[in-house]
Amino acid sequence: MSDENNVNEADEQAENTNGDEGLPPEVESEDEALDAASQDEDATDDALEDADEDGVDTEEDGEEAENVVRFPGNATDHAQLMRMVEALLFAAAEPLDIDSIASRLPEGADVGAIIEDLQKLYDTRGVQLVRIANKWMFRTADDLAFLMEREAVEQKKLSRAAMETLAIIAYHQPATRAEIEEIRGVSVSKGTLDVLMETGWVRLRGRKRTPGRPVTYGTTEAFLVHFGLESIGDLPGLDELKAAGLLDGRLPPGFDIPTPSETGGDGDGDFSENEPEEYGAALDDHLSQEQTDEE
Numbered sequence: 001m002s003d004e005n006n007v008n009e010a011d012e013q014a015e016n017t018n019g020d021e022g023l024p025p026e027v028e029s030e031d032e033a034l035d036a037a038s039q040d041e042d043a044t045d046d047a048l049e050d051a052d053e054d055g056v057d058t059e060e061d062g063e064e065a066e067n068v069v070r071f072p073g074n075a076t077d078h079a080q081l082m083r084m085v086e087a088l089l090f091a092a093a094e095p096l097d098i099d100s101i102a103s104r105l106p107e108g109a110d111v112g113a114i115i116e117d118l119q120k121l122y123d124t125r126g127v128q129l130v131r132i133a134n135k136w137m138f139r140t141a142d143d144l145a146f147l148m149e150r151e152a153v154e155q156k157k158l159s160r161a162a163m164e165t166l167a168i169i170a171y172h173q174p175a176t177r178a179e180i181e182e183i184r185g186v187s188v189s190k191g192t193l194d195v196l197m198e199t200g201w202v203r204l205r206g207r208k209r210t211p212g213r214p215v216t217y218g219t220t221e222a223f224l225v226h227f228g229l230e231s232i233g234d235l236p237g238l239d240e241l242k243a244a245g246l247l248d249g250r251l252p253p254g255f256d257i258p259t260p261s262e263t264g265g266d267g268d269g270d271f272s273e274n275e276p277e278e279y280g281a282a283l284d285d286h287l288s289q290e291q292t293d294e295e
Helices: 002-021 025-064 078-091 098-102 111-121 142-148 160-172 177-184 190-198 221-227 238-243 281-294
Strands: 127-132 135-140 202-207 215-219
Touching: 078 098, 078 111, 078 135, 098 111, 111 127, 135 142, 160 177, 160 190, 160 215, 177 215, 190 202
Parallel strands: none
Antiparallel strands: 127 135, 202 215
């Protein structure tokens, strides 16, 4: 009996031993993999929780630092500061003062020294750093201003007074200022005649042989070229102006348009200021002289 008991105990121990150590290797690997996956899931959950907490803190920090300028690591270097000030002045839509520049630079930056160095750097260049109204801006060098000039013909529209004066001179030339005012019914300003002479359409034709020797006005060759006329006699007459609708059909009796002439006229071409001797003036002077001699 004792031997049989011993044999049974040995068999049970063998079965237990085979149950623990006799499992196939594949089963052991699957158990290890499951354990590792479980650990990874736990670690991931922890990481997500930490990330959520950090994200909330990051958003709060971002709101607080939204208007904070982030400077590069070498922002305190003088050369880097010069580049920063140069960029600010170049991109500015208007001149900047020292305080405006300093507000965009790291704390403690010597803006005055930076501006001075930039002035020296641009002193010989086509663009220079200048101070205007206690503010700083880039500006084209004075000696290169001619490169920015552009000539353009300015179109000037004649006033109604100038157009009326030009028409009177064209049809009544040579005409004096008094004659122009008599026809228009109003006085003619000196500026109106000056404008017509500056355009090159009116010229001085001479001095009329009347007391005061008034100046007479007439048209020029440029007037003919501008209006496409071969001669001053080609100006439209009364019938042509009516047909073009430029004159009222009910004109006053005796209304007429004179025929202008390019030559002739009282005092035409004579610019001497000596007034003509009045009739009998010489005789009166002679008699007056004789009476003085007799006394």
